[in-house]
Amino acid sequence: MRSVDKFKYVVRLIYSIKSLEVTLNKIIEGEEKEVFYDSKSNTDRLHYMKFSHDTLLEYGLKLIQSYPILCRMIIDQYPYFFVDEYQDTHQNVVLFLQSIHKYSIQMNRNWLIGYFGDTAQNIYDDGVGRKIVDLHPGLKTVDKVFNRRSHKQIIDVCNKIRADNIQQQPIFDSRKFGSVQFFTSVSECKVSAATQFLDEYYRDIVCDNRESDILDTQKSKINCLVLTNKLMASLTGFGDVYGVFSNSNIYFENLNTQVLSLEHKKLHPSVLSIYRFIKLYQDLNADNVTYFDIFGSSIKGSSFHVASSLIKKLKSFYGENFGDWVNHIASIFDDNNLKEQLCKVLHNRIDLQFREVESSDVFNNKVFSDLDFLMSDDFEQESSETSKRDSVLKLPLRSLFKWADFISGIESDQVSYHTYHGTKGEEYENVAIILEHSFGKNRNKFKNYFEVLQSFGREGNHSFSDVKAETIHLNTQNLLYVACSRAIKNLRILYLDDVSTIEDGITSIFGECKQWQIQSV
Numbered sequence: 001m002r003s004v005d006k007f008k009y010v011v012r013l014i015y016s017i018k019s020l021e022v023t024l025n026k027i028i029e030g031e032e033k034e035v036f037y038d039s040k041s042n043t044d045r046l047h048y049m050k051f052s053h054d055t056l057l058e059y060g061l062k063l064i065q066s067y068p069i070l071c072r073m074i075i076d077q078y079p080y081f082f083v084d085e086y087q088d089t090h091q092n093v094v095l096f097l098q099s100i101h102k103y104s105i106q107m108n109r110n111w112l113i114g115y116f117g118d119t120a121q122n123i124y125d126d127g128v129g130r131k132i133v134d135l136h137p138g139l140k141t142v143d144k145v146f147n148r149r150s151h152k153q154i155i156d157v158c159n160k161i162r163a164d165n166i167q168q169q170p171i172f173d174s175r176k177f178g179s180v181q182f183f184t185s186v187s188e189c190k191v192s193a194a195t196q197f198l199d200e201y202y203r204d205i206v207c208d209n210r211e212s213d214i215l216d217t218q219k220s221k222i223n224c225l226v227l228t229n230k231l232m233a234s235l236t237g238f239g240d241v242y243g244v245f246s247n248s249n250i251y252f253e254n255l256n257t258q259v260l261s262l263e264h265k266k267l268h269p270s271v272l273s274i275y276r277f278i279k280l281y282q283d284l285n286a287d288n289v290t291y292f293d294i295f296g297s298s299i300k301g302s303s304f305h306v307a308s309s310l311i312k313k314l315k316s317f318y319g320e321n322f323g324d325w326v327n328h329i330a331s332i333f334d335d336n337n338l339k340e341q342l343c344k345v346l347h348n349r350i351d352l353q354f355r356e357v358e359s360s361d362v363f364n365n366k367v368f369s370d371l372d373f374l375m376s377d378d379f380e381q382e383s384s385e386t387s388k389r390d391s392v393l394k395l396p397l398r399s400l401f402k403w404a405d406f407i408s409g410i411e412s413d414q415v416s417y418h419t420y421h422g423t424k425g426e427e428y429e430n431v432a433i434i435l436e437h438s439f440g441k442n443r444n445k446f447k448n449y450f451e452v453l454q455s456f457g458r459e460g461n462h463s464f465s466d467v468k469a470e471t472i473h474l475n476t477q478n479l480l481y482v483a484c485s486r487a488i489k490n491l492r493i494l495y496l497d498d499v500s501t502i503e504d505g506i507t508s509i510f511g512e513c514k515q516w517q518i519q520s521v
Contacts, residue, residue, distance in 0.1 A: 005372065012369060019047035043269050048353070053265055057092040064099050071103035075111045085424065086115035088127035091135055098136040115139065120162040120481050123420060146171040149427050151178025154487045160509045161481045177489070182506060183516035184495040191234050193518045194434050197494045198224060198415050205430050205490065222415045223428035225483045227439055227446075229256055229419060236417045238403035244391045245271065248374050252441050260419055262409055270374035273350060273367075274322070274392070278404040280349045281325055281397070284315050295341070296348030302341065310341045322400060323393030326367055333360035420479055423486050431487035437497040439479075442472075447497070449476040450505030457508070 023046065026032040038050040045051075051059070064070050081097055083089055097113050104111035115132065122129035133139065147155050147168040157180050159167045170176065187193040206220050226232035233242035245259045246252070250268055258268035267275065283289045291299050291307060299307065310332070317328040332342050346352045346363075356366045368389065375388035406417070418426075437447040452473055464470035484491060499506055499513060506513050 023047045057090055061092045061096045064096055068103055071100045074100055075104055075109050080112035082114045082116060084116050086117040086132060087119050087122035087129050088124040090126055091128050094128050094132060094135045120478055123478050123482055145169060149488055151175040151489050153178035153180050154491055157510060158481060158485045161477060161484060180491045180510060182493045182510035183514050184499045185516040185518060186498050187518045190231060190496045193496060194235060194494060196518055197516060198222060198432055201432055201492055202414055219429055222430045222432050224415055224417050224432040225420060225423060226417055226434045227420055227479060228436055229260060231434065232417050232419055236402055236406055238399045241395055241399050241403045244395060256419055256421055260407060262407055270370040273370050275404055276350045277325065278400045295344055298344040298348060306337060306341050310338045313338060321397060322395045330360040330364050333363060420483050426486055427488055428486055429488045430490040433483050433493045435493060435495045445476055447502055449473060450502035453508050454502055454505035
């Protein structure tokens with residue numbers, strides 16, 4: 001083969017096939033008798049007899065449908081089940097519970113299932129959403145009309161967005177002093193426009209708090225919801241990290257989940273590995289981290305002298321990028337006194353198997369294989385694969401730290417940035433939303449949404465001629481609803497595109513649409 005990378009890919013396949021064959025033979029010969037659920041991984045590793053979360057749901061459904069006695073055992077031990085945020089629950093979970101419910105009716109057993117959520121907040125593609133009534137028929141609907149979170153001004157806007165039979169109202173009479181303002185600004189530099197807008201918003205909030213003698217930091221803090229991942233990453237300070245990952249083999253529509261999710265099980269396996277390497281570095285240099293945090297249970301019976309020597313060696317790193325950090329770790333394998341403890345750390349913190357870290361060469365091969373898996377999708381293309389891997393290795397640690405802090409939920413005191421997926425169930429005193437016409441590859445997603453409102457009114461979803469167009473419209477409506485409903489008191493929206501052709505649609509929801517001018521520096 002002319003391509004080294006293609007050769008490596010074929011070799012990895014051969015090793016993978018061999019590992020599976022070895023495991024299969026062990027099963028046939030009775031050496032392997034159990035399969036385990038691995039909560040640390042989001043992909044199956046069957047050669048280790050381990051499966052991941054999605055497969056757990058699939059296995060569970062098959063078991064419950066194949067062996068009805070399991071339904072009886074569950075009913076007897078758990079007389080009621082509650083499912084939170086049901087609209088984004090995987091359909092296998094609903095079918096699992098529906099099977100138990102059906103059995104309870106057939107066997108005249110008392111059993112209760114309660115789904116709590118809101119179809120207007122269905123934003124995940126694999127969530128059941130409105131299909132709940134088809135997947136689990138016979139449910140009794142209980143509508144909740146009282147809103148415990150927001151002031152009336154916020155709730156009124158949210159009611160207009162959801163456009164259904166549920167019209168909420170504040171549960172507290174005192175929640176009537178909120179503010180909603182919509183601004184539009186067309187600028188060549190959207191990052192600068194958004195930054196200045198947020199600075200001005202923050203000054204206004206601080207000024208209001210001073211006038212009311214309230215100097216609460218959380219009351220002045222702004223939580224900014226950016227529905228474009230690229231812009232959010234730039235505002236947060238890890239635009240280069242997002243740029244590299246967006247050039248990987250992760251499908252564009254999965255970038256939000258597999259690169260930016262606060263639910264780490266949903267991250268791409270190689271992205272999760274990079275995150276763990278960065279968190280190891282951060283924890284090693286933190287003030288409140290224990291030896292147990294670094295070594296795990298393997299610290300028991302270990303020599304404190306060797307453990308502390310390894311920590312000191314790891315902390316002696318002075319590189320600037322991810323590749324430097326990987327190389328520094330690999331270099332420690334040359335010290336036979338520290339090698340065993342290093343393997344334990346990598347097993348505990350990076351979830352690497354011991355045979356994957358038995359030497360510096362094996363360790364480097366594992367890391368590079370993960371990066372090739374992430375960055376090289378088409379192995380017929382030979383020219384760019386090495387440079388793609390290098391683009392990850394050359395990522396500055398300062399940017400990776402900001403990315404890691406973001407998906408760890410570590411926030412700043414003045415402005416914190418979120419994607420819409422990361423705010424489910426959250427609530428913030430002051431919310432800013434940065435909108436644009438398009439959302440990722442969904443060209444003119446929000447522009448089309450407001451055009452429908454402008455043409456047909458807020459209940460315009462009945463006018464769609466095909467299911468796909470209606471689904472897109474409802475998804476956009478749900479995104480906007482989730483974003484706006486996070487606000488407790490103050491909500492400001494900045495639309496970074498020309499809205500002259502959709503202004504009537506915007507005003508039907510938000511009222512006056514004001515112009516906001518970026519200040520020249």
